[in-house]
Every structure is written in C-alpha cells, then in structure tokens.
Amino acid sequence: MQQPPQIPENPYAAPQASVADVIQDGQLELAGRGMRLVGVIIDTVILMFLVVPLIFVSGYWQMAMSGQQPGFGWQVGMGVAGFICFLLVNGYFLNQSGQTVGKKLLGMRIVDLNGNKPEFLRLVGLRYGVGQLIQLIPIVNFIYGLADCLFIFREDRRCIHDLIAGTRVVVV
Numbered sequence: 001m002q003q004p005p006q007i008p009e010n011p012y013a014a015p016q017a018s019v020a021d022v023i024q025d026g027q028l029e030l031a032g033r034g035m036r037l038v039g040v041i042i043d044t045v046i047l048m049f050l051v052v053p054l055i056f057v058s059g060y061w062q063m064a065m066s067g068q069q070p071g072f073g074w075q076v077g078m079g080v081a082g083f084i085c086f087l088l089v090n091g092y093f094l095n096q097s098g099q100t101v102g103k104k105l106l107g108m109r110i111v112d113l114n115g116n117k118p119e120f121l122r123l124v125g126l127r128y129g130v131g132q133l134i135q136l137i138p139i140v141n142f143i144y145g146l147a148d149c150l151f152i153f154r155e156d157r158r159c160i161h162d163l164i165a166g167t168r169v170v171v172v
Contacts, residue, residue: 028115030157031108031169042102043090050085054078076136083132087124095120107172118167127165 031039055061060078063070070078090100098110098117110127112118118127131148135141148160158168 028111028168028170031103031171033152033157035106035108036152036157036169039100039102039106039108042105043100046089046101047082047086050089051082054081054085072136079132079136083129086128091124094123098123103169108169109172110167111170113166113168115170118165122165123167127161127167130164131161 055078058078058081060070060074063074093099093101093104094110097104099108103109110118110123112122131144134144144160151159151163156168162168
C-alpha cells in the first residue's frame with residue numbers, strides 16, 4: 001500500500017509556540033493589550049466630560065469654527081488645562097496605587113521594572129508629561145502617537161511612554 005505524499009510545512013503559517021503572559025523574574029502578569037485599550041478608552045471618555053465643556057467656555061471652539069487658526073498660545077493653554085483635568089481625575093489614584101480610573105476598574109496597575117509602584121513625579125512627568133509636550137509639536141505629534149500605540153505589540157508590551165518612564169502595566 002502506498003503512503004500519501006508528505007505535505008511540506010507551510011513557511012507562512014503562524015508560529016505554534018506557547019507564549020506566556022507572565023514575566024518570569026517577578027511573577028507579575030502583564031496586562032493584556034485589549035484590556036489596556038479598554039482602560040485608555042474609559043479614561044478618555046471620563047476626561048472628555050471635563051475637557052469638552054472647557055473648550056466651549058474658553059472660546060477655543062468658537063475661534064476654530066469661525067475659521068481662525070488658534071494660536072500656539074491657545075494650544076499650549078488647552079494642553080495644560082487638559083493635563084490639569086487629567087490630574088484632577090487620576091492624580092489621587094496614581095499617587096496611591098499607580099492606577100488611573102480605567103486601570104482601577106479593570107484590575108490593572110502601573111509598576112516600575114522591579115514591580116513596585118513608581119514615584120508619582122515619575123508617572124506624571126515622564127509617563128504622561130513627556131507625551132503631552134510632544135503633542136504640541138506639529139507632525140511629530142502624529143508620528144509619536146502612532147509609534148507609541150504600535151509599541152504595545154512588542155513582546156514586553158511596553159509602549160514608548162512606558163520605556164521613557166521605566167514602567168510596565170500588570171494585572172492586579
């Protein structure tokens with residue numbers, strides 16, 4: 001009886017290796033990409049309830065709708081106001097447990113590379129502040145935003161803002 005011909009292995013097939021979500025050194029489970037995305041969406045929706053009324057009250061919206069280009073000073077002012085709103089909503093939780101409201105609701109927290117809660121100023125200044133400043137630079141803001149999002153697909157799931165601050169997001 002003849003044996004059927006052997007089918008060669010598909011070189012384009014996805015790898016079949018088992019990938020663990022656990023960091024071996026400290027046994028902390030990395031937060032999933034989807035959970036991190038949902039956390040950011042929750043944080044953004046909450047923040048929008050504060051920032052959108054601020055846009056109308058400040059006159060920024062009327063200026064933009066009348067065809068005027070808001071000046072750099074307006075943009076910086078709105079960026080600072082938005083960052084203050086972010087701190088009003090999340091500052092206490094970031095200081096206490098290394099969590100934003102979205103991360104707290106979904107059972108995630110930000111830790112340093114040793115698994116400890118990072119210092120508040122490191123979180124605010126490096127993890128969030130640097131990105132906020134980059135958002136003020138035309139063209140660079142788009143490139144940074146896109147690259148920061150895409151870095152989540154690295155094996156260690158650390159975005160650019162995580163690399164800058166020396167942090168990672170883990171499951172509580």
